Amino acid sequence: MISMFTLAIIFMVLAIIPCIYRIIMGPTIPDRVIALDAMTTVIVVMLGAYSFDQGSVFYMDVALVLSIIAFVGTVTIAKYLDEGVIL
Amino acid sequence: MNNTLLSLTIAIMFGIGTFLILRRDIVRVIIGLSVLSHAVNLLIVSTGVFYGTKVPIIANDGGHGVTEETGTIFNDVLSENILAPILAPGHSVAYVDPLVQALVLTAIVISLATTAFILILAYRIYEEYGTTDIKELRRLRG
Amino acid sequence: MNSLAQHLPIILIATPILMASLMVLLRSRPQFQKVLNISVYFVLAFLSIVLLLQVWNDGIQVYEVGEWGKYGILLVADLLSAGMVVLTTCISLLSMVYSLDYIEKRSLSSTYYPLFNLMLAGLNGSFLTGDIFNLFVFFEILLLSSCGLVIANEHGGVTKISDKMEATFKYLVLNMLGSIVMLIAVASLYATTGTLNMADISVKLSAMSAAGTMPWHVFAIALMFIVVFGNKAAIFPLHYWLPDVHPTAPSPISAMLSGVLIKVGAYGMLRVFFLIFRDTLYIFQPVIIYLALATIIVGAISAVAQNDVKRLLAYSSVSQIGYVFLGMGLGSIYAITASLVYLVNHAIAKSMLFLSSGAIIHYAGTRDMRKMGGMVDRFPMIALFFLAGAMSIAGLPPTGGFIAKFVLFDAGITDKYYFEIGIALIFAVFSLFYMFRAWLLMFWGEIRDTEKYGDYSAQKASPLILVPIMVLAVAIMVLGLYAEPLIALATATAGQILDPQPYIEAVLTRVVR
Amino acid sequence: MTTTITKTVTRICLPLVILFSISLLLAGHNNPGGGFIGGVMFASVIALTYVVYGLDHIKSFFDPDWGNWFGFGLLLASFTAFAAIPFGHNFFRSAVEFLHLPFFGEIELVSAGLFDIGVYFVVIGSLLFIFKSVGDDR
Amino acid sequence: MDSFTAITLAVFLPFVLAGILPMVGKVLKNRIGWYASAVAFLSLMLVAWVAPAVIHGEDIHGSISWLPSVGIDLSFYGDGLSIMFGFIVSGIGLIIMSYSNGYMSTREDLPRYYQQLLFFMGSMLGMVFSANLIQLFIFWELTSITSFLLIGYWRNRPLSVYGATKSLLVTATGGLFMLAGFLVLQSMTGTFDIPAILQNESMIAVIKGHELFILALLLILIGATSKSAQGPFYIWLPNAMEAPTPVSAFLHSATMVKAGIYLVARMHPIFSGTDAWFILVSGVGIITMLAAGFLAFRQTDIKGILAYSTISQLAYLMTMYGYTTHQHPGIGVAAASFHLLNHASFKACLFLVAGIVAHETATRDITKMGGLRKEMPVTFILAVIAALSMAGIPPLSGFLSKEMFYEASLEMGQALGGSFTYMIPALAVLGGVLTFAYSIKLIDGIFLGKRPAHGLPEHIHDPGWVMILPTALLALLIVLFGLVPSIPSHYIVGPTAGSILSETADLHIELWHGFTPSLMMTIVTFVLGILTYTRYESIAAWQNRFNSRHPMISVNYFYDAAVDNAKNITSGFSSRMQPGTVKTYVTALLLLLLVLFIIPVIQISTDVIPAGLNFDIPPYEAILFTFMIIAALGAALLPRYIPAVISLSGLGYLVSLLFIYLSAPDLALTQVLVETLSTIIFLLAIVKIPQRFRERMSTSVLTKDILISSAVALTVFILMINATQGIVSPFESLSHYFIENSLPLAGGHNIVNVIIVDFRGYDTLGEISVLCLAAFGVYNLIHSRGEGE
Amino acid sequence: MKRYIFFAAVFGLIWCFVHGTVSLNNFILGLIFAPLIIHPFMPLYHFERGFSYKKGIKRIPAQIRYLYVLIKEIIKANIMVAKIVLQPKINIKPGIIAVPIRTKTDLGITAIANTITLTPGTLTIDISDDRSVLYVHTIDASDPENVASSIRDDLEKYVLEAFE
Amino acid sequence: MSTAGIVLEVLSNVFLVVGLLFVFLGMLGLVRLPDVYNRLHTTTKIGTLGAFGVMLSILMKVGFSPIGVKAITVGMFLLLTAPIAAHMISRAAHRHGVGLCDESVIDEYGKVNTLKKNE
Numbered sequence A: 001m002i003s004m005f006t007l008a009i010i011f012m013v014l015a016i017i018p019c020i021y022r023i024i025m026g027p028t029i030p031d032r033v034i035a036l037d038a039m040t041t042v043i044v045v046m047l048g049a050y051s052f053d054q055g056s057v058f059y060m061d062v063a064l065v066l067s068i069i070a071f072v073g074t075v076t077i078a079k080y081l082d083e084g085v086i087l
Numbered sequence B: 001m002n003n004t005l006l007s008l009t010i011a012i013m014f015g016i017g018t019f020l021i022l023r024r025d026i027v028r029v030i031i032g033l034s035v036l037s038h039a040v041n042l043l044i045v046s047t048g049v050f051y052g053t054k055v056p057i058i059a060n061d062g063g064h065g066v067t068e069e070t071g072t073i074f075n076d077v078l079s080e081n082i083l084a085p086i087l088a089p090g091h092s093v094a095y096v097d098p099l100v101q102a103l104v105l106t107a108i109v110i111s112l113a114t115t116a117f118i119l120i121l122a123y124r125i126y127e128e129y130g131t132t133d134i135k136e137l138r139r140l141r142g
Numbered sequence C: 001m002n003s004l005a006q007h008l009p010i011i012l013i014a015t016p017i018l019m020a021s022l023m024v025l026l027r028s029r030p031q032f033q034k035v036l037n038i039s040v041y042f043v044l045a046f047l048s049i050v051l052l053l054q055v056w057n058d059g060i061q062v063y064e065v066g067e068w069g070k071y072g073i074l075l076v077a078d079l080l081s082a083g084m085v086v087l088t089t090c091i092s093l094l095s096m097v098y099s100l101d102y103i104e105k106r107s108l109s110s111t112y113y114p115l116f117n118l119m120l121a122g123l124n125g126s127f128l129t130g131d132i133f134n135l136f137v138f139f140e141i142l143l144l145s146s147c148g149l150v151i152a153n154e155h156g157g158v159t160k161i162s163d164k165m166e167a168t169f170k171y172l173v174l175n176m177l178g179s180i181v182m183l184i185a186v187a188s189l190y191a192t193t194g195t196l197n198m199a200d201i202s203v204k205l206s207a208m209s210a211a212g213t214m215p216w217h218v219f220a221i222a223l224m225f226i227v228v229f230g231n232k233a234a235i236f237p238l239h240y241w242l243p244d245v246h247p248t249a250p251s252p253i254s255a256m257l258s259g260v261l262i263k264v265g266a267y268g269m270l271r272v273f274f275l276i277f278r279d280t281l282y283i284f285q286p287v288i289i290y291l292a293l294a295t296i297i298v299g300a301i302s303a304v305a306q307n308d309v310k311r312l313l314a315y316s317s318v319s320q321i322g323y324v325f326l327g328m329g330l331g332s333i334y335a336i337t338a339s340l341v342y343l344v345n346h347a348i349a350k351s352m353l354f355l356s357s358g359a360i361i362h363y364a365g366t367r368d369m370r371k372m373g374g375m376v377d378r379f380p381m382i383a384l385f386f387l388a389g390a391m392s393i394a395g396l397p398p399t400g401g402f403i404a405k406f407v408l409f410d411a412g413i414t415d416k417y418y419f420e421i422g423i424a425l426i427f428a429v430f431s432l433f434y435m436f437r438a439w440l441l442m443f444w445g446e447i448r449d450t451e452k453y454g455d456y457s458a459q460k461a462s463p464l465i466l467v468p469i470m471v472l473a474v475a476i477m478v479l480g481l482y483a484e485p486l487i488a489l490a491t492a493t494a495g496q497i498l499d500p501q502p503y504i505e506a507v508l509t510r511v512v513r
Numbered sequence D: 001m002t003t004t005i006t007k008t009v010t011r012i013c014l015p016l017v018i019l020f021s022i023s024l025l026l027a028g029h030n031n032p033g034g035g036f037i038g039g040v041m042f043a044s045v046i047a048l049t050y051v052v053y054g055l056d057h058i059k060s061f062f063d064p065d066w067g068n069w070f071g072f073g074l075l076l077a078s079f080t081a082f083a084a085i086p087f088g089h090n091f092f093r094s095a096v097e098f099l100h101l102p103f104f105g106e107i108e109l110v111s112a113g114l115f116d117i118g119v120y121f122v123v124i125g126s127l128l129f130i131f132k133s134v135g136d137d138r
Numbered sequence E: 001m002d003s004f005t006a007i008t009l010a011v012f013l014p015f016v017l018a019g020i021l022p023m024v025g026k027v028l029k030n031r032i033g034w035y036a037s038a039v040a041f042l043s044l045m046l047v048a049w050v051a052p053a054v055i056h057g058e059d060i061h062g063s064i065s066w067l068p069s070v071g072i073d074l075s076f077y078g079d080g081l082s083i084m085f086g087f088i089v090s091g092i093g094l095i096i097m098s099y100s101n102g103y104m105s106t107r108e109d110l111p112r113y114y115q116q117l118l119f120f121m122g123s124m125l126g127m128v129f130s131a132n133l134i135q136l137f138i139f140w141e142l143t144s145i146t147s148f149l150l151i152g153y154w155r156n157r158p159l160s161v162y163g164a165t166k167s168l169l170v171t172a173t174g175g176l177f178m179l180a181g182f183l184v185l186q187s188m189t190g191t192f193d194i195p196a197i198l199q200n201e202s203m204i205a206v207i208k209g210h211e212l213f214i215l216a217l218l219l220i221l222i223g224a225t226s227k228s229a230q231g232p233f234y235i236w237l238p239n240a241m242e243a244p245t246p247v248s249a250f251l252h253s254a255t256m257v258k259a260g261i262y263l264v265a266r267m268h269p270i271f272s273g274t275d276a277w278f279i280l281v282s283g284v285g286i287i288t289m290l291a292a293g294f295l296a297f298r299q300t301d302i303k304g305i306l307a308y309s310t311i312s313q314l315a316y317l318m319t320m321y322g323y324t325t326h327q328h329p330g331i332g333v334a335a336a337s338f339h340l341l342n343h344a345s346f347k348a349c350l351f352l353v354a355g356i357v358a359h360e361t362a363t364r365d366i367t368k369m370g371g372l373r374k375e376m377p378v379t380f381i382l383a384v385i386a387a388l389s390m391a392g393i394p395p396l397s398g399f400l401s402k403e404m405f406y407e408a409s410l411e412m413g414q415a416l417g418g419s420f421t422y423m424i425p426a427l428a429v430l431g432g433v434l435t436f437a438y439s440i441k442l443i444d445g446i447f448l449g450k451r452p453a454h455g456l457p458e459h460i461h462d463p464g465w466v467m468i469l470p471t472a473l474l475a476l477l478i479v480l481f482g483l484v485p486s487i488p489s490h491y492i493v494g495p496t497a498g499s500i501l502s503e504t505a506d507l508h509i510e511l512w513h514g515f516t517p518s519l520m521m522t523i524v525t526f527v528l529g530i531l532t533y534t535r536y537e538s539i540a541a542w543q544n545r546f547n548s549r550h551p552m553i554s555v556n557y558f559y560d561a562a563v564d565n566a567k568n569i570t571s572g573f574s575s576r577m578q579p580g581t582v583k584t585y586v587t588a589l590l591l592l593l594l595v596l597f598i599i600p601v602i603q604i605s606t607d608v609i610p611a612g613l614n615f616d617i618p619p620y621e622a623i624l625f626t627f628m629i630i631a632a633l634g635a636a637l638l639p640r641y642i643p644a645v646i647s648l649s650g651l652g653y654l655v656s657l658l659f660i661y662l663s664a665p666d667l668a669l670t671q672v673l674v675e676t677l678s679t680i681i682f683l684l685a686i687v688k689i690p691q692r693f694r695e696r697m698s699t700s701v702l703t704k705d706i707l708i709s710s711a712v713a714l715t716v717f718i719l720m721i722n723a724t725q726g727i728v729s730p731f732e733s734l735s736h737y738f739i740e741n742s743l744p745l746a747g748g749h750n751i752v753n754v755i756i757v758d759f760r761g762y763d764t765l766g767e768i769s770v771l772c773l774a775a776f777g778v779y780n781l782i783h784s785r786g787e788g789e
Numbered sequence F: 001m002k003r004y005i006f007f008a009a010v011f012g013l014i015w016c017f018v019h020g021t022v023s024l025n026n027f028i029l030g031l032i033f034a035p036l037i038i039h040p041f042m043p044l045y046h047f048e049r050g051f052s053y054k055k056g057i058k059r060i061p062a063q064i065r066y067l068y069v070l071i072k073e074i075i076k077a078n079i080m081v082a083k084i085v086l087q088p089k090i091n092i093k094p095g096i097i098a099v100p101i102r103t104k105t106d107l108g109i110t111a112i113a114n115t116i117t118l119t120p121g122t123l124t125i126d127i128s129d130d131r132s133v134l135y136v137h138t139i140d141a142s143d144p145e146n147v148a149s150s151i152r153d154d155l156e157k158y159v160l161e162a163f164e
Numbered sequence G: 001m002s003t004a005g006i007v008l009e010v011l012s013n014v015f016l017v018v019g020l021l022f023v024f025l026g027m028l029g030l031v032r033l034p035d036v037y038n039r040l041h042t043t044t045k046i047g048t049l050g051a052f053g054v055m056l057s058i059l060m061k062v063g064f065s066p067i068g069v070k071a072i073t074v075g076m077f078l079l080l081t082a083p084i085a086a087h088m089i090s091r092a093a094h095r096h097g098v099g100l101c102d103e104s105v106i107d108e109y110g111k112v113n114t115l116k117k118n119e
């Protein structure tokens, strides 16, 4: 039997499609960045669901790390877009 | 872990990476190398020799003994003239192959280091030559 | 207290790593760095010789890192690896001594020592490891350390930094590609045999071969290793990076790269094909012979075309490594012996040549030989040493290079490879031509550029620069005049290479905890 | 320059992520994590502060020599590996000890953990060394 | 002291004593030449010490262990041939070094000069006494090297450098071919030991019947002729005259150039008695003899004339050693051996005279000289003796050996029969005529006629005894050998010929032996010679005209063209081979990979696609795969950097998601972190690279690249499905052990981490080293700015 | 010092959360790490400013109220935007408006800015240099005044209470 | 199962479904809405709330076990960081000249920036 969380995962996979679309199609760079950021959010959700589904905390660690680190990436890209420098 | 579609995906990634490293633009080449290293990491993971699916982390019982059945029958004892023990039939492991993961970890870190270096190199090349076109570099060379 | 002697293999690898970290921490104490590093290198050179003697007297030495038996990573010192380590530590010591006065001071104490130490660790590690994935790791160490060293600053360097970078980029891209190929091969090998230990893989492939179940893709994997190691060794058509990288590096690093680093490829080829893929040798050997001949030809012809002395030496390395591989391809014990003798002699001669050309360039302010001339009056010693090196590369007696060529040709003709040896001979003439052309342009003839000459006439090569060159020059002559120990060692080594059973047994018959 | 808003959140994140990185480092032997992962977390958050506050501002009060960090890490890692030799074992032979503390209960001490700390420092040091070198370069 | 020790000492003492010469030079200063002479004298005495035994038919043979692994010992062999050469080398060496004391200015770098001369002498002695082929080769090449250094003695003079280079390239290259010949010879006989071959009739028979016979002979003759300046290889010798004159006398007339002749004589028992031997050796000899004799006319430099004459005279020797028939393999051996001795003496003497003349007149141009007989009477007499000996005038030694040459030519002609009966003697006479003409020219040009009004120094006189005495000694020998031929014939030529022919040669050389056909030929020679001499200038003028009209008809032209253009020719090749762009190199690597992959596919594989492929996966993984490919395509095709990098970053996150599905949380964690970091580093780099360049891809380039990429993809795919699904590894994996022991032995639950820090912690040590390396590298990159210029 | 203790306590808690097990052991471990972590970054945390527990504790009810409002607003926001996304034809009148604010502290500004972003149809784009005006993108800018006042009255009030 | 348990279970499932739906809608908005700023509305708000909902749902299902605690930590973290990301990107976009969509009615921020540039 397919658990609810398996369905959740499939649903989330579908949610990635728009993100990929924006990442590839843009049109502006901020669009792509948003999409990338959004994709990480979706992945975090997937990881949460998967973690619960598998009953394994290990994936939740990944989700936690991803939620933090994606922020770092986005802020960096944003600063780059804004100021043309990073550091 | 061994799946034809996965292999196909990895192979296509190899193709894309190869296409990229054949470009004239240094940055493209580096992106290509990144794609290739993703592909090769996936390849390594996919060569794990077990058919198990469990995360290779032994459940914690708070102590230090083996409480969980690992599902392996370890009998690779080296006796005379038997240097390559053949696997017993019906032998299966619940975990995925941990070794390939360890190898990929090493490979990922190494490729991070190399990528970092080559990227800064690309930036310095641009600074020196004012271009990232490989053909131009050649022409501008003293 | 267990004897320190049993830890020699790991000491030779881990000490440089430890040294690298110490050198980073001691950045503000350049004098101390210098003394410490040189003394450690002396000790390492000594220890490597001790290791070789151990192997010679007591047989193959196996060191279990972490005491995990074949399940962990094993270091194996057989004659081949111990011999390569001796070569490495000795040339490293000399290059390091040379570097002290050659490399720009700040560069020296900030990054040069650690990079060099890690390069040494990478070399020793590659030679001693018994684990194929570990070999990959050490290859990466070699790759990045050599990249870092290529762009290190020489004193008043004459090489434009932009050239260095362009060369480094090529080097990196091609070698990263090589690394990827290696990973594919190693992973596929693991999937097939379930192990990474080379001896273990060998046994398992033999078991499959004996049972007639050896899958065909093992051959494909084996041949992929030609690309992997060929790329390191710069055989045709994987040699392209070398003529760009070796000349642009600071001379002591060129010496290391041409002297030792490209030999890692040859070593790997010997190790992998003669230990692991013995059953594929019959396909490997014809392939490698033709690649070797192409390498000889391309390298030799291109070397003639060069005006830049270091570029010429680099192309000559390409050509010369072809001879090493030719011996490997011929495959008889005598041919392998020849290959090894060639390898050693080339290592010494080429290191010496790079070091002396470095000294000359240092003072001439150019790498273009046409702008040099008549330098023999100012640098009579270096002229003499360079001549010895040139003769060795050209294969003229009484240098080691002659012994090497002689043994190789003898082996080839004994096995009736007339055509192959014919080609090798004809292009040996090329090496005679380009080496002497270089020597003549640099040292004899009219003094081309009086202004420049005035500059360098004021200076003399410092002893730290002269002594390593001299030691190597003496070695070239000694290997020519008294080659017996080397040949005996090489013969014994070739014996071990062709009969890997003792290696396998030394590795696999151990108690595992 | 980035905004107050971003700076404030970065300030909140900084200790949080460092704690997390230490947690990952220590958890590594039994859970996902370890020296590399922890180190990269640490390096990322420092990089974040560099990005958000500007390298110069951070350097004005917090300017460690990252070179020493990875030097130390490498030293620690190789010393840990060497340490087995005086005990009559081979290089890298690991040791596992179980320590009973009154308050924390049983604590597992593994020599490999020390090695992992070395890794942690190397990762932090080298990555931030790169960032800083490039960032300092105008 | 036994004979073997004596020979060993004779060979090695010069090396050792030359080695310490610079030290001695500090003490003796300008008198260092006498030290060198003493060394030469010592060697001469040592040779003389062993001579009696050899003359009595005893062969000296002994060896010292040197390279037992390869089956080569340091072994010396002394027979008549070696002893004769030993005498020539050490004797003339003594004379030359003594003479040099007067000739070489004290301003010259005397230690270097004498050191190299001694090295040369040692090498030459080593070569002639070598008992094995490889040792012979070693000393042979040593003589080439020392000759190279001596020719280039005045190393800042372009002509010296040119001459030195030429001599080295020709002789050392020839040497390498000779080595190959020796190796072929060894592959036929299984030994490098010369006496072992010489003394083994059956082995020689095997060689003569061997399919590689011609190859071995040809290769060895390339060595011999290049060294002796025969055939097309003659070109180096005239240019070698840039050396100081004593060097020319020693190396380039008396000794080194005779190494090739020595080799021919040495190989005579092995190869002679075959048609190939005659055709190759005598053929080359006759052509060279005539051509060089003829070309001598054009020379105006005294040493130039002497050089061509040397070539021509060596060609006599070649011709004579080449005379052979199946029945009588050594027709010309005795004649050759005698002429060899004579040539050494008269040519060395002439060179010394040339040296004296040049020393006194400060020129070597024969057109600027004349009438010096009054000012330099002693020199004049010595010159006349030597030149007339060369011209073959009785009662000098040259007359005797020339007679023997004619005799041998007649005999050979008769042996061959047919038109050869007259042709060979006729050619021999022609050679004699040319020799006669240029010999006379030397005397006439320098000493006779009128002193030119300008160009010569006012006061010209005979030099001091230091230079006269050695020259006179040689002249004395010429006369002595002519008048009392039994001395050389009994003590030198006889044993020499005997050792070559391995039978005691019964030689009766006498001044007067009746009106034989050879005497007739001599007379004809003189008559024609005088006639030719009257036309000397016009022949020379014609040669000059011809040469300027047809510069291409000359070996030198091709040598120069080859050497000068070597760089241009090869740089075309080199730049085509090394176009410089990474793309080409990467393509080469990939193509090699593909080719290597195809080999086993064709040769071995039965099923390229294994049976039973597994296509069963959860649907979300399939979708994930699609995403990954799309993201990768985005990274590949998005035209600007940042979008591509973002796409790449997306790919990285998807990969980490895939790692999750592959049950690898550690990997996913690492991947996520590394992805973010590498994106940041990408940005760091790209920040400074504004994108200006966009590659325009032509259809053909695109097609090619896509083809290569697809081939790579296909290769990887085939390899993967075979490696991961084609077989099920029948062996236990290392992982079994890790899973089993991670907790009990290493105390960790996370097996991957335990592998990383414990089981394979050593790998990790390497991995963190790589990280440090990246940091160092970046530091170097950043700090390299502006400092490398 | 007071600040140290405060931070230490917070870190103890965070440690528990990132570790995944809330226990005294972990809390103490976090407590130990806190000073080490915070020390090098002191200038970032305004250690020179005064700090009092009393004020902090007094604010807790306000903070809870703020949290309540926040959650309410977030849910409203989401439903509203979800509606927009699900409309067959997107029909919006977006725009950027300037919203003057009263909050002065970093924390306050951040809180209000984040709150604005998380609430209906508004998104903080930037803050003016003098930190008195927030520029807010709203998905329905047909009546800018209304939006600004709703922010000021409905959100900022609570933020001021909770964080100032 | 206790009543509280059942309530929790139901609530958790509701949260899960709503959360997933919101995440999905947020991503849909990414495609459908006309410009960067509007898209940001959906991703930051809907995505974050959706994610938070799912995390909350997990917490409700597993309680304060490591999974639950970490889940809620993740949720909190998203709430903290998502607005900042949105703020940074939109600011950068605007300052870098990514214009508002045609439907937009007002741009007070743009005016300020234009003024600054002119100074």
Ligand code: NA
Binding pocket: C299, C300, C316, C319, C320, C427, C428, C430, C431
């Ligand atoms: Na060569």
Ligand code: NA
Binding pocket: B034, E652, E674, E675, E678, E679
């Ligand atoms: Na990447």
